[in-house]
Amino acid sequence: MANGPGFDRRALLKGGLTVTAVGALSTLPAGTAAAAVTEPRIYGTAEWGARPPRAPIPVENRRPTYIVVHHTVEPGNTDDFSRERAFWISRAIQNFHMDTRGWIDTGQQFTNSRGGHITEGRHRSLEILRGGTRHVQGTNVANNNSQVIGIENEGLYTQVDVPPALWNSLVKLVAYIASQYRIPTMNIKGHRDFNSTECPGGVLYRRLPELRQAVARELGVPATEPAEWPLLKPGDTGRDVLVAQHLLRARGARDVPTDGVFGATTRRAVARFADAHGLGGHTCYAGAHADERGFLGADLWPLLAPTTTADSGGDAGRAAALLTRDPEPLTPHRWKALLNA
Structure with missing residues (x-):
């Protein structure tokens, strides 16, 4: 363990679209520069x-x-x-x-x-x-x-x-x-x-x-806000959970309910999906005791969300229809933006 009782890492290491149109630093207009920042102690x-x-x-x-x-x-x-x-x-x-x-x-x-x-x-x-x-x-x-x-x-x-x-x-x-x-x-x-x-x-x-x-x-530059994938975990409820449940069912997890509640069955399905893609240990992989297996986050959403449309039918189409009625295909980029809205 570490230097002292009760210590671990996460246990200690428990480790798109933007809101504004203006970037910072690497996208500054010609002739401008970010201010130099003094090194902190x-x-x-x-x-x-x-x-x-x-x-x-x-x-x-x-x-x-x-x-x-x-x-x-x-x-x-x-x-x-x-x-x-x-x-x-x-x-x-x-x-x-x-x-x-x-x-x-x-x-x-x-x-x-x-x-x-x-x-x-x-x-x-x-x-x-x-x-x-x-x-x-x-x-x-x-x-x-x-x-x-x-x-x-x-x-x-x-x-x-x-x-x-x-x-x-x-x-x-x-x-x-x-x-x-x-x-x-x-x-x-x-x-x-x-x-x-x-x-x-x-x-x-x-x-x-x-x-x-x-x-x-x-x-001395404008700030830019990125869109991010949501994190879903046991106990969460609502639209995003329901979207995830339909997508899991579309990927073959037919035992997953469509009740909008992130319960034990949904968690097990997410864990199986992560394992199938070699990501089962990539949550808080440095943690000694934290149990985040079955959490649904940024590394799994792009694999779970297919390119589809809201009128395509099936569970994938029903997931898309929860976010938009637009006939435009939902790519991973659009899934992220709509889930982030």
């Missing part, structure tokens, strides 16, 4: 007492595409906001990742404590970030590690908000990374925008539009 691996990695750190010879926000989940929402606590959590994460998960080093590139203390996660992440042209490959978003840079935020944010100190340091860190790598604000994402996981928690996830706006102000 980031404590390097030597400062918090990291172990050496067990293998050379992989470095991608290009900039990352996305900045990904995570929450650690455990060991919970401490009131210890000290720098010493930030160093402890950094060591605990590294121990868990190396000793329990068998990884070469800490999975995420950076860690942000509840007290707003930022630490380097995987070795060389800070050095390479300062160069602005390459990035350290981490282990925090399944099937996407070569294109993301991940930030673990200490705490559990499914029901409660982040402390102001954590929020302020998160804005500064994300703005600095975006400035260094010219990452547009629409590419500031949550872990659930890639995998079927609750991470970074519903409360923090719902603040991502606010984070994009805050980062855009730091950069």
Whole structure:
């Protein structure tokens, strides 16, 4: 396990269409530029007492595409906001990742404590970030590690908000990374925008539009909001669940009810579908105890939603008709936009 009782990773790593038409950073008009952002105080691996990695750190010879926000989940929402606590959590994460998960080093590139203390996660992440042209490959978003840079935020944010100190340091860190790598604000994402996981928690996830706006102000550019696939999990109800149930039935899961309730049968069908596509372990795959198997998220929706029309009949057509009466075919791009509406 890790440095202290009751600690795990998600347990500690529990890791389209836009609202505006104007992009940021990479799509700025000619002759404009994002403002330079001052590097926040980031404590390097030597400062918090990291172990050496067990293998050379992989470095991608290009900039990352996305900045990904995570929450650690455990060991919970401490009131210890000290720098010493930030160093402890950094060591605990590294121990868990190396000793329990068998990884070469800490999975995420950076860690942000509840007290707003930022630490380097995987070795060389800070050095390479300062160069602005390459990035350290981490282990925090399944099937996407070569294109993301991940930030673990200490705490559990499914029901409660982040402390102001954590929020302020998160804005500064994300703005600095975006400035260094010219990452547009629409590419500031949550872990659930890639995998079927609750991470970074519903409360923090719902603040991502606010984070994009805050980062855009730091950069002096317009903010852009992306459309994202919804996350469905046990206990959810409503239209999106009913859409998913029809789509699962269209894929052969005839035991799934069409009651708009994400119950045990629906969960089992989602889990079987994920397994059939090799994604059964790609939820919170770094977690020791969190059970997110059968959650339906961003990696499964594109495989589940066919290109079809609302008048095509069958369960796929009935799913489409719940979203639109437009005869235009629903591609995965349109499914996402309509589910996001």
